[in-house]
Amino acid sequence: MPFLHGFRWVIFEYQPLVDEILGSLGIQDPERQETPLESPCYPAEDDSRLLVLKEVLERERHSPFYQGGVSCALLKVAELGLVHAAEILLQHGADLTFEDPVTYYTALHIAVLRNQPDVVELLVRRGADINRRDRIHESSPLDLASEEPERLPCLQRLLELGADVNAADKIGKTALLHALASSDGVQIYNIENIRLLLEGGADVKAATEDGDTVFSSVILLLGETEGGEREEVRMINRFCFHVTRLLMAHGADPSECASYESLTHVCLKSFKLHFPLLRFLLESGASYNCSLHGPACWSGLHIVFERLCSHLSHSEDDSFSTDLLQKAETVLELMVASSQTVHLPSNFEINPDNCRFHGEKIKALFNSLKxxxxxxxxxxxxxxVYIRQRLRPWPMDVKVKALPLPDRLKGYLLLGHGSSSDEDI
Structure with missing residues (x-):
């Protein structure tokens, strides 16, 4: 049916019946309300209202527009969370596959969008396709539920009802990738949605045809921290940290080459800016080389020295240089402390003469590795190395301090640095 004809059909043919059905419940069409729609406290589902609804449906059941009217009304009561009214409409022939003529959402999609978990359960138990995708965006109910923290109750209900947590659209985007892509760490803080999907079996190796992985959105957000306002940067960093910790706990590899870049690679290239996250990655066992192709692809050791020379060739500010050198030294120590042997990339040399400032300090670091x-x-x-590996996952410092060892040995296990926590992110 052409779009304009379908829209006209709703307005001029079965819309009066929709209005009559909603009127029997004492409510208005949500689209015509002047105030923003919230979860209403209507007397719409008391026994007398529901009895009037049944009378209207019995009276109008021979109308040529009955099927469209009762099915469209199902969309409206689903939006408002009116479970008993929805049950009556279904008993009187409402079509679960009926789509809104503008959005092409079904009643199930709409119930999820408005966070109506009880309606979601009713529709699924009455036969709605729990994995159905809309015709515009190809979003499943689970995709929609994953995108907003307010929809967590619907997400949980859908998973309990058997929604396919790893179903993907035509480009390979799963609910987990939807949840990650909709997050900005500031306005959408849907960590619990992501956690629930992962606990429900979401595949951390999912990837789209465009090469987006579970870390792509994290990398994108990290790119927004450079030059950002302090509070916004702090919130984004905390979000990325928590999400990364969740993903790694479920087997995601931050060092595996993707179509663009891996998360560890990005953090290494900006180790001063992303030092807390990089420290977490290395302490949690992330490889400091490409975990798929090895150091021939990229090497963390090479990147750190390259960045040191680059930054220290442009600034002689003592506070900047001191901080940068301290972070570089810590990162290098973390790499060394994660492997029993040190393997520098083949033909890897550093020419301190290329560094305008602090060349001797860089040379000393490099010689110690050699x-x-x-x-x-x-x-x-x-x-x-053995003890630190056995104490994973992060936080390392909490576990080290709990060991029955002298403080000096604890300091050695912690590389001589103070404690770290997600509060520092």
Whole structure:
């Protein structure tokens, strides 16, 4: 049916019946309300109202526009969360597959959008296709439920009712990728939606045809922190940290090459800006080389020294240089403490003459790594690597402090640095 004809059909043919059905319940069409729609406290579902509704449906059942009217009315009561009215409409022939002529959403989609979990359950139990995609955006009910924190009750109900958590649209986008893509860390803080999907079996290896992975949105958000306002940057960083921790806890690999970049690679390239997240990644076992192709693809050691030389060639500010060198040293220590042997990339050399400032300090860092690579690792280093690996996942410092060891050994396990927590992100 052509769009304009379908719209005209609603307005001029069965809309009067829709109005009469809603009027029997003492309510207006939600689209015609002057005030924003909220969860209403209508007397619409008391016994007397429902009896009037049944009388209207019996009286109008031979109308040529009955099927369209009662089905469209189902969309409206689903939007308002009127479970008993929806049940009566279904008993009197409302079509679960009926679509809104403008949005092409079914009653199930609309119930999810308005966070009406009881209506969602009714519709599914009465035969609505729980995985049905709309014809405009190809969104399933689970996709829509994943996108807003307010829809968490619907998301939980859909999963309990058997929605396919890994169903994907034609480009491979799953509900988890929808949830991640809709997040901006500031206005949409849907961490619980993401957690629920992961606990429900969402595949962390899902990827779209365009190459977007579960870390693509995190990488995009991190790019917005450069030059941003302090409070907004803090909120984005915290969101990215929590989401990354969830994804890694369910097996996501932040160092695996994607179509664009991996998360670890991005954090290494901007280790000063993303130091807390990079520290978490390395302490949680993320590879500091490409986990798919090895250091020939990209090497964290190479990136850190390259960035050090680049930054210190343009600034001689002491506070900036000191902070940058301290962070670089910590990152390098974390890399060393994560593996029993140190393997520098082949033909990897550093020319400190290319660094206008602090060349000697960079050379000293590099020489210490070269020395570690050439020498057999001492027992204390091997023990540190083993213990730190056994204490994963993060937070490392909390677990180290709980060990029955002298403070000096705890300091060695913690690389001599103070505690860290997600409050620092």
């Amino acid at each position: 020395q570690l690579e050439r020498s057999a690792q001492p027992l204390k280093h091997l023990c540190r």
